[in-house]
Amino acid sequence: MTTITLPRVPREMTVGGASVAVRLPLEAGAVAHRPHRDTLPAPIPGYPGRTVQAVYANCARDEDQCAEVTAAWADSRGAQACTEPACFPDAEPR
Numbered sequence: 556m557t558t559i560t561l562p563r564v565p566r567e568m569t570v571g572g573a574s575v576a577v578r579l580p581l582e583a584g585a586v587a588h589r590p591h592r593d594t595l596p597a598p599i600p601g602y603p604g605r606t607v608q609a610v611y612a613n614c615a616r617d618e619d620q621c622a623e624v625t626a627a628w629a630d631s632r633g634a635q636a637c638t639e640p641a642c643f644p645d646a647e648p649r
């Protein structure tokens with residue numbers, strides 16, 4: 556098994572309450588992405604036009620939904636920054 560070491564979430568994101576998108580479980584080695592929000596129709600009978608907000612990884616908008624958590628929380632749980640161009644390409648180890 557190959558272990559890929561990613562940088563930590565950029566420090567400037569962990570102050571001020573910025574949020575990141577993480578596929579659960581949120582644990583050491585989880586990857587924090589830049590969030591991409593999408594509005595989806597909610598199939599609730601009797602509520603036409605009802606929508607829900609879904610959050611995806613900005614680098615993989617058509618893959619599994621993510622949970623949106625604060626960058627500080629993700630960092631404190633050991634999440635690492637995704638370095639794809641759509642997420643945090645400038646993240647550096649710290």
Ligand SMILES: [Zn+2]
Pocket residue numbers: 587588589612613614615637638639641642643
């Ligand atoms: Zn990403």
